Amino acid sequence: MVPGPVPTAGLEPKLRPxxxxxxxxxITGLGFITSIGNDATQVTQSLRELRxxxxxxxxxxxxxxxxxxxxxxxxxxxxSTDCEDWSFPTRYSIKREVLRGMAxxxxxxxxxxxxxxxxxxxxxADVSNAQTGLYAAxxxxxxxxGHMLQRMHTMGVMRCxxxxxxxxxxxxxxxxxxxxxxxxxxSCGFASACASSSHAxxxxxxxxxLGRQKRMFVVGAEDGNMDAILPFAGMRALxxxxxxxxASRPFDxxxxxxxxxxxxxxxxxxxxxxxxxxxxxxxxxVLGWGQASDGHNVAISHPEGTxxxxxMENALRxxxxxxxxxxxxxxHATSTPIGDLSEAKALKAIFKTPAARPAISSTKSLTGHxxxxxxxxxxxFCALAIRDxxxxxxxHIAKLDPECEGLNIIRSTLSAQPHIALNNVSGFGxxxxxxxxxxxx
Amino acid sequence: MPEAVQLNPGSNKTFVIPxxxxxxxxxxxxxxxxxxxxxxxxxxxxQFRKTGNPEHLPAVVIGVIExxxxxxxxxxxxxxxDDLRLIEDLxxxxxxxxxxxxxxxxxxxxxxNNDELRNLRTVGDVKTFIDCKVRGLALPxxxxxxxxxxxxxxxxxxxxxxxxxxxxxSSNGANGKYKITGQEFFLQGHFKDNxxxxxxxxxxxxxxxxxLYLLEGAATEPGKxxxxxxxxxxxxxxxxxxxxxxxxxxxxxxxKPKRMKMPLATFExxxxxxxxxxxxxxxxxxxxxxxxxxxxxVPVNGTAARLNGENGAHxxxxxxxxxxx
Numbered sequence: 001m002v003p004g005p006v007p008t009a010g011l012e013p014k015l016r017p018x019x020x021x022x023x024x025x026x027i028t029g030l031g032f033i034t035s036i037g038n039d040a041t042q043v044t045q046s047l048r049e050l051r052x053x054x055x056x057x058x059x060x061x062x063x064x065x066x067x068x069x070x071x072x073x074x075x076x077x078x079x080s081t082d083c084e085d086w087s088f089p090t091r092y093s094i095k096r097e098v099l100r101g102m103a104x105x106x107x108x109x110x111x112x113x114x115x116x117x118x119x120x121x122x123x124x125a126d127v128s129n130a131q132t133g134l135y136a137a138x139x140x141x142x143x144x145x146g147h148m149l150q151r152m153h154t155m156g157v158m159r160c161x162x163x164x165x166x167x168x169x170x171x172x173x174x175x176x177x178x179x180x181x182x183x184x185x186x187s188c189g190f191a192s193a194c195a196s197s198s199h200a201x202x203x204x205x206x207x208x209x210l211g212r213q214k215r216m217f218v219v220g221a222e223d224g225n226m227d228a229i230l231p232f233a234g235m236r237a238l239x240x241x242x243x244x245x246x247a248s249r250p251f252d253x254x255x256x257x258x259x260x261x262x263x264x265x266x267x268x269x270x271x272x273x274x275x276x277x278x279x280x281x282x283x284x285x286v287l288g289w290g291q292a293s294d295g296h297n298v299a300i301s302h303p304e305g306t307x308x309x310x311x312m313e314n315a316l317r318x319x320x321x322x323x324x325x326x327x328x329x330x331x332h333a334t335s336t337p338i339g340d341l342s343e344a345k346a347l348k349a350i351f352k353t354p355a356a357r358p359a360i361s362s363t364k365s366l367t368g369h370x371x372x373x374x375x376x377x378x379x380x381f382c383a384l385a386i387r388d389x390x391x392x393x394x395x396h397i398a399k400l401d402p403e404c405e406g407l408n409i410i411r412s413t414l415s416a417q418p419h420i421a422l423n424n425v426s427g428f429g430x431x432x433x434x435x436x437x438x439x440x441x
Numbered sequence: 442m443p444e445a446v447q448l449n450p451g452s453n454k455t456f457v458i459p460x461x462x463x464x465x466x467x468x469x470x471x472x473x474x475x476x477x478x479x480x481x482x483x484x485x486x487x488q489f490r491k492t493g494n495p496e497h498l499p500a501v502v503i504g505v506i507e508x509x510x511x512x513x514x515x516x517x518x519x520x521x522x523d524d525l526r527l528i529e530d531l532x533x534x535x536x537x538x539x540x541x542x543x544x545x546x547x548x549x550x551x552x553x554n555n556d557e558l559r560n561l562r563t564v565g566d567v568k569t570f571i572d573c574k575v576r577g578l579a580l581p582x583x584x585x586x587x588x589x590x591x592x593x594x595x596x597x598x599x600x601x602x603x604x605x606x607x608x609x610x611s612s613n614g615a616n617g618k619y620k621i622t623g624q625e626f627f628l629q630g631h632f633k634d635n636x637x638x639x640x641x642x643x644x645x646x647x648x649x650x651x652x653l654y655l656l657e658g659a660a661t662e663p664g665k666x667x668x669x670x671x672x673x674x675x676x677x678x679x680x681x682x683x684x685x686x687x688x689x690x691x692x693x694x695x696x697k698p699k700r701m702k703m704p705l706a707t708f709e710x711x712x713x714x715x716x717x718x719x720x721x722x723x724x725x726x727x728x729x730x731x732x733x734x735x736x737x738x739v740p741v742n743g744t745a746a747r748l749n750g751e752n753g754a755h756x757x758x759x760x761x762x763x764x765x766x
Contacts, residue, residue, distance in 0.1 A: 084477065097511070097534075100536075100540070158543070158546070158552065162539035162540060
């Protein structure tokens with residue numbers, strides 16, 4: 001693919017409409033169940049102090065499994081196929097009739113949703129009305145799907161759990177959250193693999209800007225257990241490192257694959273009218289987004305990063321943002337040799353002038369790669385960074401890949417508030433999404 | 442059953458389970474399957490699997506239902522009678538019912554199909570159903586829910602002397618409701634400036650429910666049906682009125698057959714208003730006679746349940762999950 005001429009973003013006309021017919025959109029609430037913390041406070045601390053969530057994951061410690069490291073969620077036990085065996089932090093109480101339709105990541109999302117509702121100070125009426133919707137993303141639960149199919153084949157088709165389907169197929173997150181939180185507005189799921197929850201966030205933004213909804217919950221979640229992570233070993237995408245401290249090192253010359261993680265993250269997006277009506281203080285503004293596809297390979301990103309570059313261009317153009325205005329980029333970089341390089345090239349193509357050298361980091365160096373969870377999780381990190389005034393470093397780089405020279409990849413956390421932050425994701429099929437967040441003035 | 446209608450299916454006849462004997466590994470699997478049930482449920486299941494004695498079934502079925510009921514509602518099952526309703530009283534939705542069925546199937550080694558489940562509404566329905574399945578008996582008539590239009594179409598008694606607004610009829614008895622509107626003609630004189638439902642009319646309402654049971658719920662000889670024109674009131678015993686009932690009160694009526702032998706059927710009856718006892722009759726006896734049944738073609742795959750589901754405007758299908766995928 002031959003990329004077209006790249007417009008200099010700074011010279012683009014400011015297309016962002018300022019008419020009152022297109023309301024501004026803000027992030028007003030966050031919820032986190034992640035490998036680096038189970039609430040915003042813990043997550044912020046981990047990001048600031050570069051505390052990672054990796055460990056020698058017990059289910060992987062078998063001779064026949066070459067992958068050893070993962071970043072599991074702590075404080076939950078969901079390793080039984082029987083949801084009544086599961087345990088979770090005591091601050092959450094989930095009834096059996098709610099639990100029975102959920103995958104492990106449904107529980108993570110449910111808990112993150114509780115946090116987000118609380119954080120945004122939403123009443124029951126604020127959550128359940130025709131103007132409030134929910135978009136979600138997850139890869140489903142290979143674990144429960146496998147269990148259910150095995151049970152079907154061995155015990156008979158009528159002996160499967162009646163809720164096995166809704167607990168395991170892709171879509172399980174919104175089925176459960178929409179029903180249990182009595183969501184009445186728009187709801188659907190997004191399936192673009194690692195780009196999924198950024199697509200969810202982008203289209204949620206669109207619904208708010210178009211006046212279709214006043215408030216949207218955006219949810220990303222993944223099981224992050226053996227059955228969710230190990231299938232990626234077949235495509236040689238996982239790190240085979242045995243040292244949790246170096247397994248995930250995006251942009252390092254010796255990176256050898258990603259480390260899997262799971263969890264659930266929820267963002268609350270609201271229009272400016274709702275923010276004013278409720279009198280809440282937002283984390284940041286969602287300025288807009290862009291997407292583009294590689295049109296290249298089912299699983300490998302374009303070597304020149306053309307799709308991601310186009311997605312960033314589209315995002316900057318749509319939001320009327322000059323490349324020079326971007327202070328921080330939360331990169332997709334998963335720590336795979338090919339993927340990180342593609343992104344580095346795309347970033348170089350966008351931020352090419354010396355004036356435009358935003359701080360760049362991949363927080364996957366701390367969390368691991370959350371697949372469908374990634375976009376929502378890292379957008380949440382951007383919101384925290386903007387509100388709390390820091391830019392998390394890109395951890396575990398011993399020797400920067402020479403191909404990344406010229407990019408301002410920060411290896412330690414900066415105590416400076418990003419005015420504008422950009423979050424990139426790339427998914428299978430060459431889907432790329434870039435989201436733009438702005439400090440609330 | 443030529444004359445007497447068996448009302449209590451709980452004989453002690455041993456049911457022989459086909460297949461292999463109960464092995465230690467079966468016991469382990471059973472223990473795992475019932476790990477969230479009470480120990481007595483497990484014991485009853487083991488006994489049933491070893492002996493095939495259906496006497497153990499109620500304990501198994503109740504134990505399985507209990508396991509799926511939210512803890513705060515479990516007390517209701519402790520001293521429940523068979524009229525306890527699965528949906529309204531125990532909060533069991535259609536999906537939970539599926540879970541119950543799957544576990545019962547697993548534990549009792551039987552299979553149950555969806556159509557058979559559609560009309561199980563009470564704990565008694567479930568017990569009777571499982572008992573019939575295990576014994577290989579024909580399933581009892583499912584509980585029918587009849588709105589006023591259907592009641593009026595069936596009954597020989599008509600307004601303004603019909604005192605049932607709605608009713609449900611199963612082989613175990615009948616329940617009904619009647620709201621005292623205040624417009625009843627007799628209230629003009631009973632009493633002067635003080636309308637009170639006459640106790641005699643309340644007894645009449647119970648009698649009407651018994652008539653409905655005879656016409657819709659009672660098991661009869663093959664080829665025969667009870668003729669509406671043959672039913673008459675013959676007597677009652679032990680009638681007591683406990684509460685004055687006035688316009689606005691909703692009478693909840695129930696009757697259960699005690700004895701039934703052509704040409705007499707004896708019922709016990711009770712009326713409540715909310716949770717308050719309003720009246721009881723220890724015995725209400727009716728006389729009845731048979732007429733020849735009109736032979737109707739039976740649909741090949743049609744079940745009574747399905748036909749009932751289509752006819753009954755108020756017959757929901759609570760035991761089948763609404764699948765929206």
